[in-house]
Amino acid sequence: MKSDSRDKKEAEDNLRREKNLEEAKKITIKNDPSLPEPKCVKISVLEGYRGQRVKVFGWVHRLRRQGKNLMFLVLRDGTVFLQCVLADELYLCYNGLLLSTESSVAVYGMLNLTPKGKRAPGGHELSCDFWELIGLASAGGADNLINESDVDVQLNNRHMMIRGENMSKIFRALSMITRCFRDHFFDRGYCEVAPPTLVQTQSSQLYLETCLPALGDVFCIMQLYRAEQSRTQRHLVEYTHVEAKCSFLSFEDLLNQLKDLICDVVDRFLSSCSLPTIRKRDAYKQYCRYCDKSASCCETKENV
Numbered sequence: 001m002k003s004d005s006r007d008k009k010e011a012e013d014n015l016r017r018e019k020n021l022e023e024a025k026k027i028t029i030k031n032d033p034s035l036p037e038p039k040c041v042k043i044s045v046l047e048g049y050r051g052q053r054v055k056v057f058g059w060v061h062r063l064r065r066q067g068k069n070l071m072f073l074v075l076r077d078g079t080v081f082l083q084c085v086l087a088d089e090l091y092l093c094y095n096g097l098l099l100s101t102e103s104s105v106a107v108y109g110m111l112n113l114t115p116k117g118k119r120a121p122g123g124h125e126l127s128c129d130f131w132e133l134i135g136l137a138s139a140g141g142a143d144n145l146i147n148e149s150d151v152d153v154q155l156n157n158r159h160m161m162i163r164g165e166n167m168s169k170i171f172r173a174l175s176m177i178t179r180c181f182r183d184h185f186f187d188r189g190y191c192e193v194a195p196p197t198l199v200q201t202q203s204s205q206l207y208l209e210t211c212l213p214a215l216g217d218v219f220c221i222m223q224l225y226r227a228e229q230s231r232t233q234r235h236l237v238e239y240t241h242v243e244a245k246c247s248f249l250s251f252e253d254l255l256n257q258l259k260d261l262i263c264d265v266v267d268r269f270l271s272s273c274s275l276p277t278i279r280k281r282d283a284y285k286q287y288c289r290y291c292d293k294s295a296s297c298c299e300t301k302e303n304v
Helices: 002-024 043-049 094-098 151-156 165-187 204-215 251-272 277-288 295-302
Strands: 053-066 070-076 081-087 104-113 124-135 218-225 238-245
Touching: 002 094, 043 053, 043 081, 053 081, 053 124, 070 104, 165 218, 165 238, 165 251, 204 218, 204 238
Parallel strands: 081 124
Antiparallel strands: 053 070, 053 104, 070 081, 104 124, 218 238
């Protein structure tokens, strides 16, 4: 009895949806030529375009339909996020009813400050007057994978998993750390080389040593691989390798250079990223314990 009732309700819902889609096909949205020509910009620089009409490309990160004629989108373009408001025909059109997360779109509209008492990424939102669907994604998108516990499913859909906020932050942190290492070595007069990686016995250490007489102090940042079939945190199949070689130095000189490397890279990283103040202060306290700089320098960092 309950099964029959459920099937009947599903059939009615499907019929109602098909009817709504047929009605939506009759709605056509157009870009109003009387409006100012929009400026195509990245989301990360939108703050300087408040009060202006802009055009933004991006992927639908989140989607929320409210009532019968209002839809909120949170877009991402690989930089930051932007909230967009679509109302009336912009929502009720055929593409508006089919729109799903991870679809790619182009949105046009005025960039306004978020209404008082409301919150949105960046403190502003886009009031859309026109939009275009570039590519429609399958229903569900990354939402079906975020809470997936099967490791094999996550690995097979890695291209979708990295679109989550946590995974993208890890990639950005890795990029910044790599940059900090590279900037440190360049500022100290090192020369970067790229040794072969897919070899059986030689390591980058041997290749770097052969470069010393020709290039002086050298370093490399590269991917290395290990033939292990384990997924535990103690066994890495692939990792980013940082190595440097210097000539004519004592063991004491080596220790000083290692200390300088660690302290300088941590300092560069903490100075460049948007960590909360309390976390920055704690991190500086930890690394300044091993820093040979003056106490006043560390005290200044603690007050960041």
